[in-house]
Amino acid sequence: MRLKDRVAIVTGAASGIGKATAITFAREGASVMCADVNAEGAEAVARTIADTGGDAASVSVDVASEDDIQNMVAETVKRWGKLDVIYNNAGIALGNPVTQVLEEDWDRLIDINLKGVFLGCKHAIPEMMKSGGGAIVSTASVAGLMGSPYLSTYSASKGGVVLLTKALAVEWARFNIRVNCVCPGVIQTPILDPWIQSTAAAGAAPEEVWEQMGKGHPIGRVGQPEEVAKVVTFLASDDASFVTGVAMPVDGGLTAGSIPRGPFGEDL
Ligand SMILES: NC(=O)c1ccc[n+]([C@@H]2O[C@H](COP(=O)([O-])OP(=O)(O)OC[C@H]3O[C@@H](n4cnc5c(N)ncnc54)[C@H](O)[C@@H]3O)[C@@H](O)[C@H]2O)c1
Structure with a gap:
């Protein structure tokens, strides 16, 4: 088991990639705090884990709220005595030409997708320091690595997650805290x-x-959420003990280059 005796928080755990990762973390031996603004959904995932012999609990959190994040970390430490791993995954999407993006939509998306990751790191790190280190993984996106039409707000948030990851990796490496992110392509969620x-x-x-x-x-x-969950689990585990500051594509080759075509642009 790759996460035996580890205590982990997963945000956005009620659905999609977060749900698949919470289940995978638990299967690999972690005690998992399932955190989501959808409290019922997070509770259902924690129950599913417990029903299959794992160790999990749930907490309601809006990742854009510093009070909520502090409470999420405190609840986790109160229950299990420490924090080893945080997966900052909660996020929302918005697809609009920039001329149609409302200021309030920009603010809300950046608050959840980028500030939420900052707050998760800010409050997880002091707890990780107490137990001699830890692993942070966040969900960025291929949209944080390259531009796509109508995704300017989303891309700005995810590009921010990529550089926040690299900056924190450098800042905290000497304290044995690794900081990485995944950049999924289109995942069916x-x-x-x-x-x-x-x-x-x-x-x-x-x-x-x-x-x-x-x-x-x-x-x-x-891709399927479980295919991202496996990569996140690797990055969270000691198997990735010399890996920090990476933005790892999990994208079926999307960012590797263009799809090969025949000389006349035809499908091969
Ligand atoms: N599905 C994709 O194609 C794809 C691709 C690249 C990146 N991502 C990223 O993956 C992450 C997970 O998305 P998903 O595809 O599993 O979507 P999803 O909608 O299935 O899950 C997102 C979860 O985040 C929760 N959430 C939303 N706002 C929140 C808030 N303020 N506080 C706490 N929880 C909140 C939702 O309730 C939901 O449970 C997101 O950050 C998303 O941007 C998804």
């Missing part, structure tokens, strides 16, 4: 439901939309 629904309203079946999005990845399909 509810975060994309509004987009799937709007495309479906235009006549395409959801499966066709997922299939079409998959074609943008050299591997030829979208």
Whole structure:
């Protein structure tokens, strides 16, 4: 078991990548605090873990609130006596031309996707210091590594997570705290439901939309949350003991280069 006797917090644990990671962490031996603004969803995931023999609890948190983050860390330490791992994963998406982005939408997205990661790190690090070190993993995105139309707000937040990760990796390495992030490509989770629904309203079946999005990845399909969870688990574990400051794509080759085409632009 790669996380035996470790205590971990997962934010955004009620759904998608966070849910898959909370379950994987527990399967690898960690005690897991499932944290989410969707308190019922987080509780359900903690119950699922407990029902299958794992150790988990849940806490309601809005990652944009410093009080909530402090409470989340305090509840975790109160229950298990220490904190070894935090996975800052909670996030929201927004797809709009920049001319249509409302100031309040910009502020809310940056508060959750970027400030939420800052607050998680700020309050987890002092607890990790007490037990001699720890591992921080955050969820950035391929949108934090390259630009895409309509994703300017989201890209700004995720690009911020990538550089925050690198800065903190350098700042805390000598205290045995590793700081890394993952950069997923398109992963089949509810975060994309509004987009799937709007495309479906235009006549395409959801499966066709997922299939079409998959074609943008050299591997030829979208990813599943469990495929991100396994990489996060690696980065959180001692298997990654000499890995810090990386922004690891989990993207089916999306950021590796363009999809190979024949000499006339045809599919190969
Ligand atoms: N699915 C993708 O294609 C994809 C790609 C790249 C990056 N990501 C990132 O992965 C992370 C997880 O997203 P997902 O795809 O699993 O989506 P998801 O919608 O399934 O899960 C996101 C979770 O975050 C929670 N959340 C939202 N706002 C919160 C807040 N203020 N405080 C606490 N919890 C909050 C939601 O309740 C939800 O449970 C996000 O940071 C997202 O930006 C997703």
